Amino acid sequence: MAAPPGAQGIPAGPPQTGEAQASSAQSQQQQQQHFGDPINKAKIYMSQLKENLAKLMKVAAASFQNAVDSESKAKEDPGQAQFDKCLEDFYAVCDQIEIFLKLSLECAIHSAESSRHTPHPQTAKPNSLDTQLYSQLISTVKTQISCAQEVHDLLMECSKRLEERKS
Known part of the structure; x- marks a missing residue:
């Protein structure tokens, strides 16, 4: 299973100069x-x-x-x-x-x-209108923290129920 030329550092052909090297x-x-x-x-x-x-x-x-x-x-x-x-x-x-x-x-x-x-998607373009404001980012993080806390609480409740059944 060979990789395409140049994909793993293997030169694709003979040495080139100038603009040809840049485009290559x-x-x-x-x-x-x-x-x-x-x-x-x-x-x-x-x-x-x-x-x-x-x-x-x-x-x-x-x-x-x-x-x-x-x-x-x-x-x-x-x-x-x-x-x-x-x-x-x-x-x-x-x-x-x-x-x-x-x-x-x-x-x-x-x-x-x-x-x-993630209610407000984060984009890779820093100057884009689609980027989150700091307040939106804080809101997103708070939402994610509350979801994580809910999952934690549900798991703890499930664990307690399992302990009660064993007893």
Whole structure:
């Protein structure tokens, strides 16, 4: 499972000078940013999945053809080891895609929960009109503290009830 050129510090090509280096560095930085996103990682692995599936089908067809031609099932087929390796590679890429998709789902859930429990969303632009005022931030923090206190009280009450049942 190879990363795209430049994604792990591997130079993407021959040395460049001047403006070419600046644009190359900028494109590498954009690649690294996109490579960090779980959805984009899954997309990158999708191309590998297609390649692995094509290779797996070719090896399976060749192995099947050899088995039909030889009509000898008692003999070990050397293509079987190659088929097993291709199948393992295919499953490995499937597992990676599954991991990245689950990670992106978790990120989406956390984002939704965060926006649900934060009445005034905080933005990354400091001069934007969408940023919170200090009083709004204090209000948000007080709300979150009261929610945390409610959860604490409920857990303590549940704990006391469990203790009473044991006695």
